[in-house]
Amino acid sequence: MRFKLIMSVKFLMLLFAMMSLKPSSGISIIEDVVDIIKLIQEVSEGVQIVWNLIDNAPVDTSKLPIVLDKHGEVMRRMDELNDHIQHSEKLQAEYFAMTIETLKHEFHTESLLTHKLSEIEDMTKVIAKHYRYMTEVQNFTDKLDAFTLNNFAEWCVKPGSNSLGYLTDALHSNIFGEPEDKSESSLFAQMMANYEKDESQICTAERSPQQYAYDLFTKLMLTELKAYLMMEFSWMTLRESGKGNFTLEMSLMRRNYQERITHSKQVLLDVMTRIGRVYWRCDPMNWQSKLGVSYDQVTRLLQGYVENEVNLNNDSSCFQTCEDYTDVRSQGCIANELCTKQPRCEGRLHSCQFIGADMTVCQSNATSNITSSRRYDYIQFNNGRRLGQDGIEVETVCATGGDLAESWSKWIFWRCNYCFCLCDEESLLSDRYFNLRDTLSDYQRNMVVTGARFVKAQRVFHLQLQQGELLPGGLVNQSSLAWIPLELYDVSNVDIRNGYDYHKLNYNSRAMDLDEIAVDNDTLVVTGARFHVLNNHLNLEVRFSTFNFTTGHLIRPDVDSIWLGNDWRKEHQDKPRQKLMLYDPQVSTKSALHSLPLSKDNQYMEFVSSSVDKDAAQSTVPFIDLQDVVPNPAVSLSGLGIYHKGRRGFGGFFAPKVVTYNFWEKLLAP
Ligand SMILES: *[C@@H]1O[C@H](CO)[C@@H](O)[C@H](O)[C@H]1NC(C)=O
Ligand SMILES: *[C@@H]1O[C@H](CO)[C@@H](O)[C@H](O)[C@H]1NC(C)=O
Ligand SMILES: *[C@@H]1O[C@H](CO)[C@@H](O)[C@H](O)[C@H]1NC(C)=O
Ligand SMILES: *[C@@H]1O[C@H](CO)[C@@H](O)[C@H](O)[C@H]1NC(C)=O
Ligand SMILES: *[C@@H]1O[C@H](CO)[C@@H](O)[C@H](O)[C@H]1NC(C)=O
Ligand SMILES: *[C@@H]1O[C@H](CO)[C@@H](O)[C@H](O)[C@H]1NC(C)=O
Ligand SMILES: *[C@@H]1O[C@H](CO)[C@@H](O)[C@H](O)[C@H]1NC(C)=O
Ligand SMILES: *[C@@H]1O[C@H](CO)[C@@H](O)[C@H](O)[C@H]1NC(C)=O
Numbered sequence: 232m233r234f235k236l237i238m239s240v241k242f243l244m245l246l247f248a249m250m251s252l253k254p255s256s257g258i259s260i261i262e263d264v265v266d267i268i269k270l271i272q273e274v275s276e277g278v279q280i281v282w283n284l285i286d287n288a289p290v291d292t293s294k295l296p297i298v299l300d301k302h303g304e305v306m307r308r309m310d311e312l313n314d315h316i317q318h319s320e321k322l323q324a325e326y327f328a329m330t331i332e333t334l335k336h337e338f339h340t341e342s343l344l345t346h347k348l349s350e351i352e353d354m355t356k357v358i359a360k361h362y363r364y365m366t367e368v369q370n371f372t373d374k375l376d377a378f379t380l381n382n383f384a385e386w387c388v389k390p391g392s393n394s395l396g397y398l399t400d401a402l403h404s405n406i407f408g409e410p411e412d413k414s415e416s417s418l419f420a421q422m423m424a425n426y427e428k429d430e431s432q433i434c435t436a437e438r439s440p441q442q443y444a445y446d447l448f449t450k451l452m453l454t455e456l457k458a459y460l461m462m463e464f465s466w467m468t469l470r471e472s473g474k475g476n477f478t479l480e481m482s483l484m485r486r487n488y489q490e491r492i493t494h495s496k497q498v499l500l501d502v503m504t505r506i507g508r509v510y511w512r513c514d515p516m517n518w519q520s521k522l523g524v525s526y527d528q529v530t531r532l533l534q535g536y537v538e539n540e541v542n543l544n545n546d547s548s549c550f551q552t553c554e555d556y557t558d559v560r561s562q563g564c565i566a567n568e569l570c571t572k573q574p575r576c577e578g579r580l581h582s583c584q585f586i587g588a589d590m591t592v593c594q595s596n597a598t599s600n601i602t603s604s605r606r607y608d609y610i611q612f613n614n615g616r617r618l619g620q621d622g623i624e625v626e627t628v629c630a631t632g633g634d635l636a637e638s639w640s641k642w643i644f645w646r647c648n649y650c651f652c653l654c655d656e657e658s659l660l661s662d663r664y665f666n667l668r669d670t671l672s673d674y675q676r677n678m679v680v681t682g683a684r685f686v687k688a689q690r691v692f693h694l695q696l697q698q699g700e701l702l703p704g705g706l707v708n709q710s711s712l713a714w715i716p717l718e719l720y721d722v723s724n725v726d727i728r729n730g731y732d733y734h735k736l737n738y739n740s741r742a743m744d745l746d747e748i749a750v751d752n753d754t755l756v757v758t759g760a761r762f763h764v765l766n767n768h769l770n771l772e773v774r775f776s777t778f779n780f781t782t783g784h785l786i787r788p789d790v791d792s793i794w795l796g797n798d799w800r801k802e803h804q805d806k807p808r809q810k811l812m813l814y815d816p817q818v819s820t821k822s823a824l825h826s827l828p829l830s831k832d833n834q835y836m837e838f839v840s841s842s843v844d845k846d847a848a849q850s851t852v853p854f855i856d857l858q859d860v861v862p863n864p865a866v867s868l869s870g871l872g873i874y875h876k877g878r879r880g881f882g883g884f885f886a887p888k889v890v891t892y893n894f895w896e897k898l899l900a901p
Pocket of ligand 8: 779780781782
């Protein structure tokens with residue numbers, strides 16, 4: 232049988248792809264990921280072939296010993312195996328920049344974990360050093376004397392506590408524990424648990440925990456493979472130099488190697504089944520000046536607005552208090568008062584309150600872009616309190632001059648006070664629309680959803696989806712990835728309707744349901760998503776279609792697909808949704824700390840105005856994160872979700888998250 236050229240760096244799925252593709256077409260689906268399982272297999276098979284060559288070689292004392300004949304078949308093949316390991320290592324280093332050294336920095340405290348990692352680092356270095364030596368030796372075998380080579384070989388395989396064999400065993404049990412131990416207690420599992428808990432690690436690595444586990448595993452296995460190749464090389468050398476047959480020793484060494492590999496795969500598999508598959512985006516480096524790029528906002532939904540009580544009722548009376556006006560309209564305008572100098576709130580006024588009698592209102596410059604959705608920069612009360620003072624020096628002069636608003640007395644008994652209300656006004660300046668139309672992947676062309684992001688287009692927020700061609704094993708053709716074009720429309724068009732095409736937020740309907748719609752059923756992948764309005768909340772529904780894992784084809788996606796929402800799940804049917812509150816939220820982008828996911832499944836949160844004190848309630852929070860949420864490499868999905876992230880005291884962001892299809896488990900399973 233012809234020895235098949237080893238192709239070690241193809242993605243896992245090439246295995247499956249080869250059923251439909253000719254290997255000679257040479258299409259590598261994802262060049263970036265090392266298929267370590269395949270590489271392990273290839274090295275083992277390659278070594279076996281080398282031994283067959285040695286065993287079958289006729290005894291010919293006139294020829295060079297095999298290990299010294301670098302042009303001979305045996306050394307050529309050893310070189311080839313070495314090339315593949317080194318190539319994989321290089322690829323992996325490019326794709327997965329994390330080294331054990333940088334990993335150590337990620338653990339903030341001097342812990343047992345850090346200590347163990349240091350040990351592992353040392354052992355890895357020793358193995359790497361010797362491996363380098365071996366490859367150099369192979370280059371210079373002509374000039375090398377047998378003595379040096381034998382010394383090297385003896386170090387590799389001799390019994391004893393500082394040999395390579397011992398080191399490899401120790402390295403393995405340090406990382407993966409002993410086969411009889413629980414896999415949860417292994418360092419590998421601990422590192423993964425640590426990764427899942429620590430957002431700063433996730434942000435650095437930009438990987439779902441499952442992807443991270445696989446990459447880490449690959450890194451560790453490459454060292455294992457190097458050690459194995461060295462030991463095989465050493466036995467060859469020793470046997471060639473007539474030191475003995477070593478049949479027993481070699482079979483022992485191989486058995487240990489096999490046991491280690493089997494055990495590591497088992498630990499990886501255990502970890503994979505327990506670990507999360509959710510991928511979400513961390514904040515960009517700096518939110519400032521990223522409006523419209525990394526984030527956007529609902530504008531003027533409920534905005535701080537100053538109005539005198541006399542204008543809040545039909546009788547121009549001042550019999551009541553500000554707090555009595557909870558849902559009214561601005562009715563009139565008394566001459567020479569603030570209402571003649573500011574744009575009137577044409578919508579309803581909510582939650583009015585008395586803050587102080589006399590004030591200076593600093594209106595925003597309506598022509599300046601950044602502040603265009605604000606009414607006021609700040610409000611300075613004569614009693615010293617200032618709303619929206621945050622970030623503005625007390626001495627700052629108001630760019631637009633500032634307008635006085637002073638309460639007055641009427642009929643001696645009554646005070647006509649200025650109230651601070653929230654204005655719910657639909658206008659061209661108020662972007663408050665969410666698309667309700669279905670977004671479907673092009674399932675006729677076997678496309679599935681691979682990612683999501685929010686986009687604001689023509690004042691409407693859309694959850695845009697990315698699609699890619701489904702391949703066998705739940706994988707996706709990376710060169711077919713594309714964002715599904717938005718269906719754009721103008722909300723002022725008479726044919727475009729609220730409740731059908733879009734949802735218009737208002738005081739009574741402004742909540743976002745926070746759910747993760749994912750399935751455990753591994754015959755289903757995501758092929759669409761939509762928002763609908765459920766109990767006055769924006770609620771996410773996800774479309775799932777069945778596919779054949781072997782062929783990678785969707786099965787009757789036009790008729791057999793299902794839309795699932797959170798309410799469909801049994802465990803949530805009796806549990807009411809929990810409301811998440813924002814208390815006195817500062818503008819989302821002003822947080823110096825990066826956001827953390829703060830919501831759980833089956834919760835909801837309303838769009839509210841920002842803090843009265845910190846921002847004069849001029850902004851609508853949460854903001855919307857616009858970043859692409861596509862894991863690298865892109866794969867098919869088992870779910871989609873919307874969550875809230877941020878920090879206490881800030882408005883935070885709504886953002887999509889994805890749940891990657893669980894194909895590793897299937898591949899690693901024996
Ligand atoms: C071995 O030789 C090849 C070319 O003959 C060279 O590309 C390679 O870098 C050398 N490797 C080492 C480790 O010296
Ligand atoms: C060496 O091992 C081979 C089988 O691998 C066997 O045929 C041979 O007899 C052994 N030679 C010695 C000297 O033990
Ligand atoms: C003011 O009058 C309008 C129409 O005349 C009415 O719809 C509204 O309810 C009245 N508001 C109050 C606060 O009485
Ligand atoms: C408002 O902003 C524009 C553009 O930034 C500027 O040209 C104009 O002078 C500003 N007006 C006032 C009153 O500050
Ligand atoms: C506001 O921003 C838009 C798009 O970024 C730009 O086209 C426009 O000129 C800006 N207007 C002002 C007044 O700066
Ligand atoms: C991947 O997609 C590209 C572009 O759509 C196409 O040319 C190529 O044949 C696809 N590869 C596979 C393996 O389907
Ligand atoms: C998975 O979903 C398919 C299609 O909806 C269904 O036929 C199958 O019974 C489900 N399998 C499990 C284990 O729930
Ligand atoms: C998937 O497709 C293969 C090949 O066409 C077929 O043999 C197998 O029965 C299919 N599996 C399912 C679950 O439909």
